[in-house]
Amino acid sequence: xxxxxxxxxxxxxxxxxxxxxxxxxxxxxxxxxxxxxxxxxxxxxxxxxxxxxxxxxxxxxxxxxxxxxxxxxxxxxxxxxxxxxxxxxxxxxxxxxxxxxxxxxxxxxxxxxxxxxxxxxxxxxxxxxxxxxxxxxxxxxxxxxxxxxxxxxxxxxxxxxxxxxxxxxxxxxxxxxxxxxxxxxxxxxxxxxxxxxxxxxxxxxxxxxxxxxxxxxxxxxxxxxxxxxxxxxxxxxxxxxxxxxxxxxxxxxxxxxxxxxxxxxxxxxxxxxxxxxxxxxxxxxxxxxxxxxxxxxxxxxxxxxxxxxxxxxxxxxxxxxxxxxxxxxxxxxxxxxxxxxxxxxxxxxxxxxxxxxxxxxxxxxxxxxxxxxxxxxxxxxxxxxxxxxxxxxxxxxxxxxxxxxxxxxxxxxxxxxxxxxxxxxxxxx
Ligand SMILES: C[S@@+](CC[C@H](N)C(=O)[O-])C[C@H]1O[C@@H](n2cnc3c(N)ncnc32)[C@H](O)[C@@H]1O
Numbered sequence: 001x002x003x004x005x006x007x008x009x010x011x012x013x014x015x016x017x018x019x020x021x022x023x024x025x026x027x028x029x030x031x032x033x034x035x036x037x038x039x040x041x042x043x044x045x046x047x048x049x050x051x052x053x054x055x056x057x058x059x060x061x062x063x064x065x066x067x068x069x070x071x072x073x074x075x076x077x078x079x080x081x082x083x084x085x086x087x088x089x090x091x092x093x094x095x096x097x098x099x100x101x102x103x104x105x106x107x108x109x110x111x112x113x114x115x116x117x118x119x120x121x122x123x124x125x126x127x128x129x130x131x132x133x134x135x136x137x138x139x140x141x142x143x144x145x146x147x148x149x150x151x152x153x154x155x156x157x158x159x160x161x162x163x164x165x166x167x168x169x170x171x172x173x174x175x176x177x178x179x180x181x182x183x184x185x186x187x188x189x190x191x192x193x194x195x196x197x198x199x200x201x202x203x204x205x206x207x208x209x210x211x212x213x214x215x216x217x218x219x220x221x222x223x224x225x226x227x228x229x230x231x232x233x234x235x236x237x238x239x240x241x242x243x244x245x246x247x248x249x250x251x252x253x254x255x256x257x258x259x260x261x262x263x264x265x266x267x268x269x270x271x272x273x274x275x276x277x278x279x280x281x282x283x284x285x286x287x288x289x290x291x292x293x294x295x296x297x298x299x300x301x302x303x304x305x306x307x308x309x310x311x312x313x314x315x316x317x318x319x320x321x322x323x324x325x326x327x328x329x330x331x332x333x334x335x336x337x338x339x340x341x342x343x344x345x346x347x348x349x350x351x352x353x354x355x356x357x358x359x360x361x362x363x364x365x366x367x368x369x370x371x372x373x374x375x376x377x378x379x380x381x382x383x384x385x386x387x388x389x390x391x392x393x394x395x396x397x398x399x400x401x402x403x404x405x406x407x408x409x410x411x412x413x414x415x416x417x418x419x420x421x422x423x424x425x426x427x428x429x
Pocket of ligand 1: 243244245246247248249250251266267268269272292293294295311312313314
């Protein structure tokens with residue numbers, strides 16, 4: 001019988017390759033913790049090695065020039081990934097369930113039952129050889145132009161080919177989730193991160209903390225976001241703008257840090273705003289949630305702010321480790337348009353910053369169009385904004401400034417364990 005984990009992984013692959021959708025945060029929500037672990041492992045390997053898996057199959061087809069329907073690609077990729085890289089999965093389970101998948105018209109392509117069965121059985125007879133053959137295929141098969149651009153941008157301006165390969169290898173390891181504890185003691189499943197005060201990691205092998213998170217006693221927050229929000233600033237803000245707020249990680253950090261301030265948390269997408277409201281309510285965070293385009297909200301408001309956090313929508317190129325589907329859907333990303341939107345958000349926010357106030361612009365992306373170019377634009381067009389050195393020296397990349405605090409948060413892509421970010425801080429004269 002088809003297990004829920006394999007069916008869920010197959011559905012997620014259909015969403016990515018059939019509809020160009022991201023794998024949603026809750027794609028495995030209906031699964032037991034054990035099933036979710038298996039589904040995540042199978043899906044992760046299939047996505048991280050999709051290019052190689054297809055390249056392995058192609059020459060084994062009767063007519064390699066004819067592509068396979070998605071249902072057959074998915075069943076084969078799932079089966080091969082388990083046989084090659086998941087020693088704990090019995091060969092018969094990997095083969096039989098892939099055959100069941102391809103026989104299911106909702107997620108498969110029943111006429112290819114025989115093909116899937118034959119190809120996987122051959123792989124199952126010699127799992128070591130299958131693994132060796134797949135591993136020997138060029139890693140570049142799994143990297144799309146978007147990935148190459150992200151890797152090169154992350155390592156710019158100085159990088160060796162060896163760094164690029166090392167970074168790619170680093171991105172292949174699923175990240176260990178990081179948490180912040182908001183109420184009470186940390187649960188026993190968590191251990192303190194020795195390098196980042198206030199950050200907690202799930203202990204090796206511990207189950208994911210769903211109910212604890214739902215209770216609002218803690219939240220998932222990547223190490224980079226935690227380090228970013230630990231900016232050193234002595235201001236005592238009275239009115240904070242969280243310009244792009246859902247799902248509320250940074251709103252929560254702001255409220256913990258500045259409990260006396262009024263926070264306006266603006267979110268454009270109504271569904272995301274609902275989630276934001278719920279998250280804030282569960283965590284006991286007080287903020288005015290405003291469902292609006294932030295530029296409209298600002299244009300219609302007379303208020304100004306002494307702290308603005310603009311965590312802008314972006315390509316997410318810094319999140320490749322957590323989102324292995326990203327390389328395969330990034331063809332739909334319009335980088336020029338995103339960059340324009342980010343610039344417009346900065347244009348709307350800057351006039352609303354009080355003198356002496358702090359503006360933080362952040363994106364989880366390495367691409368210069370989403371970060372460095374905006375910094376240069378601010379430098380050229382807004383002399384009233386002065387870079388604010390609010391992060392410790394290790395986060396900066398400015399040559400010659402390795403020992404100074406920095407106004408540019410750009411964690412090192414090889415030495416830092418966390419998402420890729422570019423963030424900049426300015427104060428207004
Ligand atoms: C990178 S996410 C923010 C993550 C959030 N700051 C956190 O730490 O949890 C960007 C959010 O901004 C929202 N957004 C994008 N453009 C917006 C706009 N013009 N006005 C308001 N919200 C916007 C998106 O819907 C998305 O929820």
